[in-house]
Every structure is written in C-alpha cells, then in structure tokens.
Amino acid sequence: MVSNESVTDVAEAVQRGQQRFGVPETLPPSEFSSLLDVLQQTVEEFPQHPALTALGHTTNYAELDRLSTIFATYLQQQTDLKPGDRLAIQMPSVTQYLVVAYGAFKAGLAVVNINPLYTEVELEYQFSHADVKAVVVFDKFLPHVEAVREKTPINYVFVTSPFDLHPPIQRLLMSTLLKVMGKSVAPGTAIPLRHALNAASVDGYQPVSLGSDDMALLQYTGGTTGVSKPAIISHGNLVSVTRQGWELLRLSATVRGEERIVSPLPLYHIYAFALVATIGIYMGAHTLLVPDPRNINGFIKLLRRWPATIFSGLNTLFVALLNHKDFNSIDFSTLKVTMSGGAALATGPAEDWASETGCTISDAYGLTEASPIVSFSPPNSGKPGSVGIAMPDTELRISDEQGNAQAVDEHGEIWVRGPQVMVGYLNFPEETAKTITEDGWLKTGDIGSVDADGFLYIHDRQKDMINVSGFNVYPNEIESVISKHPDITYCAAVGVPDDHSGEAVKLFVVSINPSLKDDDIRDFCSDKLARYKLPKHIEFRDELPLSNVGKVLRRVLRDS
Structure with missing residues (x-):
C-alpha cells in the first residue's frame, strides 16, 4: 500500500494513482x-444480443460468429491461403469489417488494416511490404486495388458493397437504388463477399489453434521515428488491451451485455479497432458503427434513435456535434463514459461537452506500438491537462536523453512497459531495437511527466509528427513526394494549428521557378498522397533554416 506521504519516484506515484481508483496494479493470468x-x-453468454449496427441493420453475436466462420471456411477450402498469411481490409466502419477480421483470425490469418483513402502509390507500398496475399475492399475503392494488384503479392481480391449483410429484399432495393444513382461498382474479377458467404458453410470449418504469440494485426504507423512501417500486434497484445480496457470501464458501473457503444472513428485506426473489435466484443456490447462521421445530420439522427452509454470521439468530432443546431435534442441521460483519443483534446470542447451532457470526457494516451492503450482518465475524476493513470499491468518511466529515470514532475521521454507493447516492426529490426529496449521498455518519442498522484501529462508530441484529425502525418513522406517536382529544390513540412482538424500541413518550398503556384504543387501530389496529407498552406522561401550538418530545422519553421 502506498502511503499518503509525498513521493518522488514515478513507479511509486503510478501505483498510488492505480490504488486510489481501485485499478489493479497487475491482472491475474488470462483465460x-x-x-x-x-x-x-x-x-456463448450473449448469442442473441445485438453486436453491431451499421447502415440501419443490426447483427447479433450469434450471426457475427456464424458469418465469420463461413468466411473462414471459404478461405480454407477455396483458396491456398495458410495460417500466418496476411489479409488486408480496406473499408469504412461497417459490419463486414468485423465479419472479415474474425473470419481471417479463424483461418489463422493476420489482418492488415488499410486506410481506404490511400492512393495507389501508398497501397502498392503497403501491400508489397506486408506481403499481403488477399484483400477485402469496399466496392468504392476497388479500382485503386485493381490498378496495383499485378505489382503486389495479392492473389485474392474480395469486394463488398454497403448493403451486403442486409436482409435480401432490403439489399435488393438499396443495390438497385445505387445503380440508378450511378454509385454501383461492378466487381470485375474480384470475388464478391456475398459469393464467399453463400459458397461455404460452418460445417466445413476446420478450427485452428492460435496462441498469444501469434500475429493478429499488422498496423502501419510512422512509429517513433516518422518512417512508415508495420507494428506487429499479437493476439496476446490485444487480449491484454481487452482486459485492461475492461478494468477501466468497470469504474463507471458498466455491465457486460448491457452497454451501447457509439464508435464514429474508423476501424482501420488502432484506437477504434481496439475499442470495438476487442473490448466491445468482450463486453457483449451493442456497437453503433458510423461509416461517415462527417455526415453530422445523420450522426445526430443515429444518436437520437440509439442513446449511448459509451461514446468515443476526438476533438474535431466533439466540436462538430456541439455546434450542431440539433445537438440538444439528443438524450444523454444514459451516457456513462465519454472517451477521447487519437488527437489532443482541447479544453473548450471538453468543458462544453461536460456541461451539455453531464458526462466529462476521459482523455487517454496511447500509440500504435502499445496496441494502443497506455493510460486513461478515470471517468469524472481526471485532472485538467492530464491523460490519466496507467492501465493495469503497465509501467511508466520518464527518461532523460541518456536513458536515466526522472523523478515525479520532471520532464523526459515517456517509456512504457507492459503486455500490450508490440512484438516489433515487421522487416525493420534496427528500428525495433531503437524503439524497444532489451528489458522491454517501449520508447514512445513523446515528452511527458508524471505527478505525485500518478497522473501522466503529455508536453510535446513526437517531434515532427503532424496530427490531422487524429491521423498521423509524417513530414518525411510528404517531402519525399514533393521533392520529386522538377521545379522544387528544397521543401519541409510542419504542422500548424487548425480550428477544424487540430493541425494542418504547412509546406515550405524553395523553388527555381518563380512562376510556380500553390495549386501546381497540390496537383503534383494529389494522386500520390491521401487527401488529409496534402499541404493546406504553402509558403515559398529563398532558403530554409539548416543545422550545422545540413538538416532542416523544422522547429524554427514551426515557430516562424
């Protein structure tokens, strides 16, 4: 038991914070x-309970289990895919995402989460680097996959349409409507997901044996160094996150089989995947998926119809909802937990949300390499500016540049150790060694501190990373594309504050062509970078600030 006396040791402070809120320091071995x-x-416990609702259709747990088993059977019987192979998922947040993911797991495959907004250049890199053998893609994005298929290891392309899992009559009506509107996409040589689900059965499924060390996900991230690479997330990592997350949610009197989660964030993002596909599944929760959270009118209608008990979002979404004219028509009386992650939470929206809903926002901290959860603010008990206390089984360390441990309230790099820390980066052994110490500490690249009550604070994000609406954008990637423009000599990308997206990309350019315009640069990279990575602001300069060894000083540019 930690005493009430002042503490200076971070580990002791972390333990104090956990004990104060009844969060176990360690968890018993997992079942x-x-x-x-x-x-x-x-x-087995909640077969008829609703599991997922998307696009107006609800699927219960027994049906989710049945459909995922059928898809696994098809993979086993109709393809040459074998356990350990990688299957990519490229779609928005719809029920098919979970059917395919768990079907892949049941066939012993690992899932590669792919952002549907990626360009052909980005897709080719990730498909090839991750050695993806199969992909399930939303029909809208099929042309991009087909364009790069022959350049990648992909042998099987499955395609799904928005209403594939709806009842037959509704599916027919909606599919016909899409054709009339010109929004239907022909499958071409791709295998329709409906065909796979109709061509197999649960009877032919051959169960596979998966252990905690087996790969579950390959999640691409810029990591702590800004170079795009896939983090290997094991089943053990995600099982740990499931159990850790449940311990924190229990503080708000949540009950398995009785909660309704609203998840407007995309499932290809590790934050949403962990909440919905692991913690939500364990809870037997009814999760409302929101394929297009930018449609605030539709989102408001969804919230009015299905009052939430657990709501997850990020700063830009809270602002959009709070500013909507119909926000006050939503019933928040059932709301127990509001979570924020993926981007820094601004004070104003947090205060407004608490005032309007009666539920404070619990800020969290995590990163892909931690699968992703590190800390979480106890519901209605957090500290302003803090990202909460450490999860169970999680150690925190604040280190100086030499790796020496810092004391309470001292700033340094945040190190994390626990069962949720990734296995490593696929095909990047040197980067793995730089990021994870021999004794298991994950160097996050973020600067923070821990106070005497065990609360963690983030003082600076990864040095150069740009956070656009919760998506990590890495300057090196942008610069490597734009530097290929024949009229550009030097360029540097930094993040600048933006009222809508939190941060936006600003590009500094040195050009040999005085007639070069902003739109010329955007046009050049529009088919090479996802839209959110495109520079919103462009400034032309005669020169860029450089260090003694010739590196661009992004800090100087940000401060200019």
Missing part, C-alpha cells in the same frame, strides 16, 4: 489465448 477465445465466450 484467453487469442481473440477467438474472447469472441467465443461472448457468443
């Missing part, structure tokens, strides 16, 4: 070896 065990327990 689950993989996410399949998590799903199986929930299906």
